[in-house]
Amino acid sequence: MRRAYFKNNWVSALMVAPQLLIIFIFFYWPTSQAMYWAFTLEQPWGGGNTWVGFDNFRDILSDSLYWYSIQVSVVYALGSTVLAVGMAIILAVFVDRQMRGFKAYKIGLIWPYAIAAPAVGLAFRFIFNPTAGIMLYVNHVFPGVWDPSTSGNDAMIMVIVAGAWKQVAYNFIFFLAGLQSIPRSLLEAGAIDGARALRRMRDIQLPLLAPTFFFVLVINITDSFTDSFGIVDTMTGGGPARATNLMVFKIFNDGFQGLDYSGAAAQSIILMFLVVALTFVQFRYIERKVHYT
Amino acid sequence: MNKSYPALAALALAFCATTASADKIKFDYWYGLSGDLGVTLAETCNRFNASQDKYEAVCTGYDGYELVVQSAIAAFRAGKAPTILQSFDAGTADLMMSGEFYPVQKMMADFGIEIDWANYFPGISNYYASSKGELFSMPFNSSTAVMYYNAADLEKAGVAPPTTWEEFEAALKAVKASDPARCGFAYEPSVWIDLEQFSAIHNVGIATNNNGYDGMDTTFTFNTTLHVKHMENIQRWMTEGLAELKTAASGMTSQDAFAQNVCTFYTGSIASHSSIHLKAVEGLAWDVIMLPVYEGNTRHNSVVGGASLWVLSGKSEDEYRGAAEYMKFLATAESEKWWVSNTGYIPVTKSAFEQLTAEGFYAAAPYKGREVAMQSLTFTEPGPLTRGYRLGSMIQVRAEWKSEVEAALAGQKTMQEALDTAVERSNGLLAKFAKTYEGKTLP
Numbered sequence: 001m002r003r004a005y006f007k008n009n010w011v012s013a014l015m016v017a018p019q020l021l022i023i024f025i026f027f028y029w030p031t032s033q034a035m036y037w038a039f040t041l042e043q044p045w046g047g048g049n050t051w052v053g054f055d056n057f058r059d060i061l062s063d064s065l066y067w068y069s070i071q072v073s074v075v076y077a078l079g080s081t082v083l084a085v086g087m088a089i090i091l092a093v094f095v096d097r098q099m100r101g102f103k104a105y106k107i108g109l110i111w112p113y114a115i116a117a118p119a120v121g122l123a124f125r126f127i128f129n130p131t132a133g134i135m136l137y138v139n140h141v142f143p144g145v146w147d148p149s150t151s152g153n154d155a156m157i158m159v160i161v162a163g164a165w166k167q168v169a170y171n172f173i174f175f176l177a178g179l180q181s182i183p184r185s186l187l188e189a190g191a192i193d194g195a196r197a198l199r200r201m202r203d204i205q206l207p208l209l210a211p212t213f214f215f216v217l218v219i220n221i222t223d224s225f226t227d228s229f230g231i232v233d234t235m236t237g238g239g240p241a242r243a244t245n246l247m248v249f250k251i252f253n254d255g256f257q258g259l260d261y262s263g264a265a266a267q268s269i270i271l272m273f274l275v276v277a278l279t280f281v282q283f284r285y286i287e288r289k290v291h292y293t
Numbered sequence: 294m295n296k297s298y299p300a301l302a303a304l305a306l307a308f309c310a311t312t313a314s315a316d317k318i319k320f321d322y323w324y325g326l327s328g329d330l331g332v333t334l335a336e337t338c339n340r341f342n343a344s345q346d347k348y349e350a351v352c353t354g355y356d357g358y359e360l361v362v363q364s365a366i367a368a369f370r371a372g373k374a375p376t377i378l379q380s381f382d383a384g385t386a387d388l389m390m391s392g393e394f395y396p397v398q399k400m401m402a403d404f405g406i407e408i409d410w411a412n413y414f415p416g417i418s419n420y421y422a423s424s425k426g427e428l429f430s431m432p433f434n435s436s437t438a439v440m441y442y443n444a445a446d447l448e449k450a451g452v453a454p455p456t457t458w459e460e461f462e463a464a465l466k467a468v469k470a471s472d473p474a475r476c477g478f479a480y481e482p483s484v485w486i487d488l489e490q491f492s493a494i495h496n497v498g499i500a501t502n503n504n505g506y507d508g509m510d511t512t513f514t515f516n517t518t519l520h521v522k523h524m525e526n527i528q529r530w531m532t533e534g535l536a537e538l539k540t541a542a543s544g545m546t547s548q549d550a551f552a553q554n555v556c557t558f559y560t561g562s563i564a565s566h567s568s569i570h571l572k573a574v575e576g577l578a579w580d581v582i583m584l585p586v587y588e589g590n591t592r593h594n595s596v597v598g599g600a601s602l603w604v605l606s607g608k609s610e611d612e613y614r615g616a617a618e619y620m621k622f623l624a625t626a627e628s629e630k631w632w633v634s635n636t637g638y639i640p641v642t643k644s645a646f647e648q649l650t651a652e653g654f655y656a657a658a659p660y661k662g663r664e665v666a667m668q669s670l671t672f673t674e675p676g677p678l679t680r681g682y683r684l685g686s687m688i689q690v691r692a693e694w695k696s697e698v699e700a701a702l703a704g705q706k707t708m709q710e711a712l713d714t715a716v717e718r719s720n721g722l723l724a725k726f727a728k729t730y731e732g733k734t735l736p
Contacts, residue, residue: 041729044366045391050731059725065718131544149543150703236542241700257359258689259366259387260725 031272037265044259056266065242066250066267070274073247076160077224083164084220085213088171093201095172096179106176113169117230124162125235148236152243155236159244162231163224171216178212179205210290218282225275247271317349320608320615321375324354325361325600326434333635334379334434340631341622348615350377358384358600359688365605369393374605376612377619379433381600382420383687388603389429390685390730395604395613397620398428404617408624412642416670417597420681423736424506430601431620432641434632436564437595437670438483438490440585444578446475446557458526458585461558465535468557478536479547479556480527482698484691485598486560486584487527488520493679494586494669495519496593500723505683509727509734513690513719516712519587525708528701538702552577560584562598563666567637570659581662583669593679595669599638630654639666683735685726690719 038056040049060066091109095102112120126132128148130139135146148155182205190200229248232238238245238253245253248271255264326334331354338352355361358381368374380388388394401408410418413432421430442454450467452460465477492499497518502511515521530536539550539559551559552572569579586592602623604616622628629645632638634654640646646667649655655664673679684690694715701711 041725043391043729044387045393046370047391047393050729052728059721125541129544147543149538149540150699152703155542239696239699240542241703241705242696245696253692254689256363258686258692259362259384260686260689260722262729263725 034265034268037262038269040262042261042265044261049262052262056262057270060263060266060270068242069245069247069250072156072242072244073225073228075156076163076228076244076246077221079156079160080163080167080224080228081217081220083160084167084171085216087164087168088175088216089209089213091168092172092175092179093205095176097197109172110169112166113173115166117166117227118234120162120166121231121234124158124165124231128158128161148240150240152240155240155244159228159231159235162235163228166231167220167223171220174212174216175209178209182208207291211292214282214287214290217286218279221278221282222275225271225278247274317345317347318611318615319349319351320377320612320619322350322352322377322379322616322619323361323365323375324352324379325356325358325381326379327354327356330434330636333632336635337623337628337632340628341619344622345618348618350615350619362388369605369607372607374607376604376608376616378603378605379600380430380603382598382681383691385430385603386683386685386687386726386735389683389736390733392736393606394429395606395608396423396427396429397431397602397604400604400613400617401620404614406617406621408621412644414641414643414646414667414671416594416675416680417641419675420597421601424683425736429736430603431623432597433602433623434564434599434636434638435597435641436562436599436638437597437666438486438560438584439563439581439665439669440583441551441559441561441565441569441579441581443551443554443557444580446472454580454582455585456582457588458523459588461585462526462530462535465530465558469535476537476539476550476556477558478530479539479550479559480531480536481538481540481547481559482695482702483560484694487524487698488515488694489682490584490595490598491523492518492520493596494584494593495590496676496678498678499682500684503677504681505685505735506677506680509685509730511684511723513716513723516709516716519590521709521712523587524698524701524712528708531702548572551579562637563639563663564599564637566663567659581665583665583672592672594672594675596679596681597670634660637663639663639670684723685730685735686719686722689722693718693722 037049039053040051041056042049091105095106095109099105128135128146130136130147130149139146146154148158186204186208187200190204195203226248228246229252232244232246232249233252236244238249247267251264251267251271254260254267322338324331324334335352335354338350342349353375355364358379361378362380362384365374365378365380398408398410410428417432417435418428419426421432422428446468447454447464450464450471452464452467455461455464468475468477488499492515497520498504499515499518499520500511500513502508505511527536531538537550537556539545539547539556545553545555547556547559548561548565548568549572550556552569552574554574554577563581566581573579583592584595602620604613608616623632624642626642626645626648629640629642630649633640633645633649640649650664654660655662675681697711697715698708700706701708706714
């Protein structure tokens with residue numbers, strides 16, 4: 001394989017400098033600040049802080065409700081990822097098979113990703129309203145079956161569906177691109193050998209889609225841990241009884257509303273390491289099964 | 294060439310305009326009221342600016358108190374804080390501890406502006422004063438909690454508006470008997486009403502050290518007071534079908550449930566008085582009463598809610614002078630009357646209340662009924678347990694209470710267990726707050 005090198009290192013340094021600067025300002029700098037705060041008790045209006053070592057982490061990790069928050073975050077991450085990836089694959093396969101009206105679908109399916117999370121939250125809050133709309137009929141037929149204001153499970157289902165709905169669009173784009181990059185000749189060869197659509201999908205398309213699938217999985221899991229705030233904030237506010245108190249929402253609540261900057265900083269660090277660890281696990285164990293062509 | 298004349302003229306005009314307004318000394322004012330109330334607040338700025346040729350308030354609205362406090366902190370740390378900050382009670386403990394503010398009573402005295410502080414209702418001014426009685430922030434949009442009831446329902450059931458919680462329960466049963474399908478009490482867990490207002494009215498504390506005024510080594514006690522009985526009653530009313538949970542998540546807030554003639558009772562801020570007028574379905578006959586008390590208890594004053602105006606430290610003398618002029622403007626009876634009649638808030642000075650009463654403001658709809666809030670707030674002189682709450686981490690404490698009460702209402706634990714957990718966790722928060730400000734005391 002041929003590789004291109006820049007002869008002049010200064011030019012290359014100049015090229016990457018803007019990007020590095022942005023990463024430094026928006027990632028390394030705040031992260032280092034959070035690291036520092038996590039080991040202190042910071043007074044919000046300034047006026048000094050006290051070094052407390054690992055006290056903040058000890059407080060958080062010995063709090064059973066924090067572990068509960070981790071637990072609901074994992075449930076949310078798995079639920080929304082499975083739903084979003086599964087739906088996106090099905091939709092992408094349909095569009096790839098060029099079913100009637102697929103062009104319109106394609107645009108329609110990409111759209112949701114451009115909608116802000118709070119708007120999604122508001123829309124789904126309306127859809128899942130137990131006293132109006134479709135859920136009213138469901139409740140009418142099976143009384144008391146749906147009530148996200150008291151049932152933690154219902155509330156969790158509600159945020160998972162809303163979160164997944166928003167993410168489907170993003171996944172869909174990647175799956176569709178992945179499917180369309182599979183050489184037609186392979187599918188045609190399969191068809192000549194007598195494989196039907198489902199068989200071709202199982203034996204040709206899905207295996208060849210594995211690299212895309214892996215990428216989408218990593219992005220979805222990361223995203224569901226770090227980007228679920230808007231939906232929870234508008235739909236449940238972390239309730240009922242902390243059933244949807246996802247880690248990232250708890251950080252916002254403690255830090256920005258409760259002004260507990262140090263506790264929130266420590267939680268951010270924990271969240272960051274959790275996401276790093278999860279991504280590492282995915283690369284270590286799942287990527288092995290992926291064959292790049 | 295000709296074409297550029299209008300542009301030049303516009304430029305010159307713009308230049309004149311900027312120099313004209315540059316003559317005025319500007320100061321920043323950030324507020325957390327949003328929606329219609331935010332618009333009304335912005336109008337007070339316009340009124341002030343129109344009345345002034347020397348100072349100009351540059352007013353910026355944020356979507357909620359939490360957000361404005363958080364933004365002000367970020368700006369303060371960067372040296373760009375506003376001069377005046379509208380902040381709510383629960384968010385000010387940190388500000389008090391930091392000392393990064395200019396006590397409003399001192400500021401007015403420093404600039405030689407006479408304000409009759411005795412004219413302010415003690416229930417309001419005490420809330421925003423230090424434990425020694427110096428007023429820290431300017432009382433502004435003030436409210437208190439009241440009970441709203443559907444008059445037609447009570448008439449049909451043949452009961453009078455309740456004054457005790459026992460009568461309230463009897464009224465719920467009577468309403469239920471006259472119409473079994475009716476929702477009696479639209480309940481929405483509110484720590485402000487169910488704990489803070491309730492405890493003040495019954496003259497019981499929610500924490501040691503006189504609700505935190507006397508020291509930092511405070512612990513919460515609300516899992517051992519009358520509050521427990523009250524919450525257990527609410528839970529029982531819900532299981533007996535007398536009360537229903539009405540929250541945004543269940544599709545309808547308690548306020549909407551009342552305004553849309555779904556439920557007979559609801560408890561809320563007097564500031565909602567105008568909202569109910571706007572939202573009420575055609576022909577809804579309703580009125581307000583003071584929150585009930587339990588039999589065998591003497592009623593005390595309820596506490597003030599809403600927000601007050603803080604002057605932050607580190608600004609120039611000119612800006613402080615401007616802020617002082619603005620406060621002076623707000624303190625006039627005329628401004629107060631304008632504010633009160635355009636919002637659902639209550640007057641903060643005795644003279645404004647008297648004038649409004651004398652003018653018949655409270656005699657007819659849509660303002661009739663609002664005087665109930667004044668009656669509740671001034672029922673007794675504020676005592677050590679009813680002047681307010683001086684507790685750190687109050688926002689998180691409120692969240693703990695809410696989560697635990699929700700858990701109890703969902704049947705995950707008993708109310709006593711829930712309140713025990715809430716107290717235990719809140720004590721942890723207080724201890725952390727005390728540690729953050731080690732060696733300091735609340736003013």
